[in-house]
Amino acid sequence: MAETNAAMHPPLEGIRVIDLTRVLSGPFCTMMLGDMGAEVIKIETAKGDPTRAQGTLKDGFSWYYASFNRNKKSLVLDLYREEGKRVLERLIEEADVLVDNFRPGVLAAMGFGAERLKKINPRLVTASINGYGSTGPYVDRPAFDFIAQAMSGLMSVNGAEGTPPMRVAQPITDLVAGLYCAFGIVSALRARDLNGVGQHVETAMMNGAISMMAYLASEHLATGQLPERTGNDHPLVAPYGLFAARDGQIAVAPSNDVILQRFLNALQLGHLMDDPRYDTNEKRFARRDELSQLIDQALSNGTQDEWIDHLNAAGVPCGKVQNLAEAFNDPQVQAQEMVIEVEQPHHGPIRMLGFPVKLTGTPCKVARPAPLLGGDTRDVLAEAGFSGSEIEELLEASVVRATH
Amino acid sequence: MAETNAAMHPPLEGIRVIDLTRVLSGPFCTMMLGDMGAEVIKIETAKGDPTRAQGTLKDGFSWYYASFNRNKKSLVLDLYREEGKRVLERLIEEADVLVDNFRPGVLAAMGFGAERLKKINPRLVTASINGYGSTGPYVDRPAFDFIAQAMSGLMSVNGAEGTPPMRVAQPITDLVAGLYCAFGIVSALRARDLNGVGQHVETAMMNGAISMMAYLASEHLATGQLPERTGNDHPLVAPYGLFAARDGQIAVAPSNDVILQRFLNALQLGHLMDDPRYDTNEKRFARRDELSQLIDQALSNGTQDEWIDHLNAAGVPCGKVQNLAEAFNDPQVQAQEMVIEVEQPHHGPIRMLGFPVKLTGTPCKVARPAPLLGGDTRDVLAEAGFSGSEIEELLEASVVRATH
Numbered sequence: 001m002a003e004t005n006a007a008m009h010p011p012l013e014g015i016r017v018i019d020l021t022r023v024l025s026g027p028f029c030t031m032m033l034g035d036m037g038a039e040v041i042k043i044e045t046a047k048g049d050p051t052r053a054q055g056t057l058k059d060g061f062s063w064y065y066a067s068f069n070r071n072k073k074s075l076v077l078d079l080y081r082e083e084g085k086r087v088l089e090r091l092i093e094e095a096d097v098l099v100d101n102f103r104p105g106v107l108a109a110m111g112f113g114a115e116r117l118k119k120i121n122p123r124l125v126t127a128s129i130n131g132y133g134s135t136g137p138y139v140d141r142p143a144f145d146f147i148a149q150a151m152s153g154l155m156s157v158n159g160a161e162g163t164p165p166m167r168v169a170q171p172i173t174d175l176v177a178g179l180y181c182a183f184g185i186v187s188a189l190r191a192r193d194l195n196g197v198g199q200h201v202e203t204a205m206m207n208g209a210i211s212m213m214a215y216l217a218s219e220h221l222a223t224g225q226l227p228e229r230t231g232n233d234h235p236l237v238a239p240y241g242l243f244a245a246r247d248g249q250i251a252v253a254p255s256n257d258v259i260l261q262r263f264l265n266a267l268q269l270g271h272l273m274d275d276p277r278y279d280t281n282e283k284r285f286a287r288r289d290e291l292s293q294l295i296d297q298a299l300s301n302g303t304q305d306e307w308i309d310h311l312n313a314a315g316v317p318c319g320k321v322q323n324l325a326e327a328f329n330d331p332q333v334q335a336q337e338m339v340i341e342v343e344q345p346h347h348g349p350i351r352m353l354g355f356p357v358k359l360t361g362t363p364c365k366v367a368r369p370a371p372l373l374g375g376d377t378r379d380v381l382a383e384a385g386f387s388g389s390e391i392e393e394l395l396e397a398s399v400v401r402a403t404h
Numbered sequence: 405m406a407e408t409n410a411a412m413h414p415p416l417e418g419i420r421v422i423d424l425t426r427v428l429s430g431p432f433c434t435m436m437l438g439d440m441g442a443e444v445i446k447i448e449t450a451k452g453d454p455t456r457a458q459g460t461l462k463d464g465f466s467w468y469y470a471s472f473n474r475n476k477k478s479l480v481l482d483l484y485r486e487e488g489k490r491v492l493e494r495l496i497e498e499a500d501v502l503v504d505n506f507r508p509g510v511l512a513a514m515g516f517g518a519e520r521l522k523k524i525n526p527r528l529v530t531a532s533i534n535g536y537g538s539t540g541p542y543v544d545r546p547a548f549d550f551i552a553q554a555m556s557g558l559m560s561v562n563g564a565e566g567t568p569p570m571r572v573a574q575p576i577t578d579l580v581a582g583l584y585c586a587f588g589i590v591s592a593l594r595a596r597d598l599n600g601v602g603q604h605v606e607t608a609m610m611n612g613a614i615s616m617m618a619y620l621a622s623e624h625l626a627t628g629q630l631p632e633r634t635g636n637d638h639p640l641v642a643p644y645g646l647f648a649a650r651d652g653q654i655a656v657a658p659s660n661d662v663i664l665q666r667f668l669n670a671l672q673l674g675h676l677m678d679d680p681r682y683d684t685n686e687k688r689f690a691r692r693d694e695l696s697q698l699i700d701q702a703l704s705n706g707t708q709d710e711w712i713d714h715l716n717a718a719g720v721p722c723g724k725v726q727n728l729a730e731a732f733n734d735p736q737v738q739a740q741e742m743v744i745e746v747e748q749p750h751h752g753p754i755r756m757l758g759f760p761v762k763l764t765g766t767p768c769k770v771a772r773p774a775p776l777l778g779g780d781t782r783d784v785l786a787e788a789g790f791s792g793s794e795i796e797e798l799l800e801a802s803v804v805r806a807t808h
Contacts, residue, residue: 167636170620174618214472234550
């Protein structure tokens with residue numbers, strides 16, 4: 001419970017990560033390692049991570065790329081050439097972590113299979129994020145968030161009643177697999193402290209998606225029944241969902257009888273809990289349309305904001321459905337600094353999401369903005385022990401590239 | 405890259421976690437710590453975690469509870485009483501981690517504020533999972549997944565075109581906040597190794613939800629425009645989504661022109677990429693209904709399974725929309741052991757989700773099934789140094805309870 005203390009070392013200080021990942025799941029994972037103080041060396045091709053050219057570019061810089069690559073260095077390296085592979089080998093010798101999000105087998109085909117990596121550096125923690133895992137019949141399939149959502153069962157429960165299965169709008173199978181991998185990597189680093197040797201960490205988009213099924217999974221496994229799509233309604237509890245205040249809807253989630261009683265009391269409908277038509281969840285569920293009308297009627301004498309203040313004060317979880325602009329301008333979100341502004345040299349300030357993990361002693365910070373393509377090539381090689389003339393030769397032969 | 409080795413110590417061996425959490429976000433977090441080898445001591449009230457009575461009970465045991473509480477011990481402790489608080493204090497003296505998912509301020513009101521915890525055990529890593537964070541205007545509000553989804557902007561992008569915002573069916577704000585917290589705790593443990601002192605970790609359901617917004621957030625921040633709900637269609641790319649094979653739909657995600665060319669070639673529609681009506685993404689997006697019809701027509705000469713094999717072999721990410729039964733019986737999911745069976749003493753086998761983080765050297769395992777309520781009370785107290793007569797006194801006074 002130490003206070004923030006500039007003298008404290010961040011969690012991953014001294015950890016060097018060689019980052020072979022691109023686009024989303026991998027860069028999200030390694031960004032979290034960088035946010036925790038690791039030195040992340042992002043290896044890019046001459047064209048750079050595809051996200052450098054995706055989404056809106058402002059003043060020549062992609063805000064999508066910027067928001068997933070803060071706290072990283074960029075080294076442009078041609079891994080199709082033997083000289084490039086030798087550079088990677090030397091980097092791995094001195095590294096703590098190697099992360100890739102290739103399909104299983106690609107890294108080995110490049111000459112960096114598990115056995116060789118262990119020989120190069122037995123303390124190395126290696127980590128892979130892929131679509132389906134590295135064993136099983138689908139190991140060679142290409143993966144994508146939408147497909148992992150489809151196959152995992154995630155889509156089958158998402159959507160409104162009576163409508164087809166629907167994907168979740170956020171690329172959550174990428175993000176969740178990346179987050180699990182960051183957790184696995186830090187865990188494996190701690191195991192290395194105990195054992196003296198590294199090991200391999202693997203997470204898959206499909207497995208991560210399945211792990212999000214929570215009680216939907218346990219209910220299915222217990223009963224064999226398939227969960228139905230219920231949109232904003234709770235599959236088992238009523239009342240629950242969106243209700244109409246005078247000037248708009250509010251979301252209310254009375255998840256148990258105690259909270260429901262508070263909610264109904266606040267609406268001066270407390271007597272309904274004793275009404276033989278509504279005195280059990282089963283009865284309320286069967287008459288939920290009727291009950292919703294009574295609630296909407298009671299809510300119509302106040303505004304959204306009035307009811308949200310009143311109900312929260314009464315201990316009833318509720319809030320407005322907000323769009324991204326409303327959410328990012330919400331005073332709570334601002335107090336939590338969940339949108340931050342990072343000065344991008346030569347490109348002005350870039351706004352991006354903040355840190356979801358708050359640490360009091362060693363808070364996450366932006367130690368460096370997203371790198372220019374090859375912006376750290378010379379520095380990284382010099383720190384890795386390459387001589388000035390070696391670096392010039394590699395540049396001359398376009399095995400590596402540098403922006404300056 | 406060590407092989408699995410029984411002599412290797414798991415990542416969190418020797419780490420003792422005092423777990424004050426209940427229901428979902430917190431138990432999910434501490435289960436991950438337990439899966440990584442920590443000793444997790446779950447403190448329960450005499451009634452137990454509410455999930456013990458939720459979902460389907462088989463032979464008296466909740467599969468919901470079982471699936472979130474493996475690898476934990478249960479100690480029943482009355483924290484409303486001074487004697488109970490003294491027991492907690494003694495447990496904290498010897499612990500490494502204390503986790504709660506109370507509203508901010510509740511733990512301090514119980515007498516365990518930050519300063520006191522630091523005095524009891526300066527090496528303690530404390531962690532809180534809450535709804536909105538512990539600073540800002542909403543700090544006292546009760547939280548719930550549905551509300552965090554509504555307020556964070558998550559719902560605003562989820563849903564079909566022309567329909568209202570819709571929640572994601574999975575309780576992802578609970579799970580993501582729990583997962584971030586597990587990552588933060590292991591990171592803080594590593595910082596403790598460097599600094600000699602603990603610190604506080606905090607994650608919030610609202611912040612976790614916002615962090616999942618990915619490129620939807622960066623695009624909004626760059627342009628000021630609000631993302632639209634597009635259901636299963638990609639907001640920017642066409643073709644993309646669900647298409648009709650002879651016996652059912654397949655999900656196809658050609659995320660760039662290279663993959664799209666492969667997809668169209670496989671359908672013998674490769675020429676469309678040169679057709680002036682379809683030769684840019686903009687044109688394809690404008691004529692996506694027309695294009696979908698051409699694709700459906702080409703797909704009609706094969707079955708789902710035939711096309712899925714053929715397209716994956718051609719490097720096109722695709723798959724079936726599966727319900728939970730299909731997903732859990734999928735040979736890939738079985739190969740990845742994402743559904744496991746745990747023998748629950750006195751209650752028979754319980755099926756639950758497996759481990760999303762795969763470690764080669766020290767794989768996660770079920771070292772113990774979910775505990776009986778108070779099943780470890782005596783053992784935990786004895787290990788914490790309570791004498792036999794102290795334990796009997798505490799039991800006698802119902803400060804603690806034990807099942808045996």
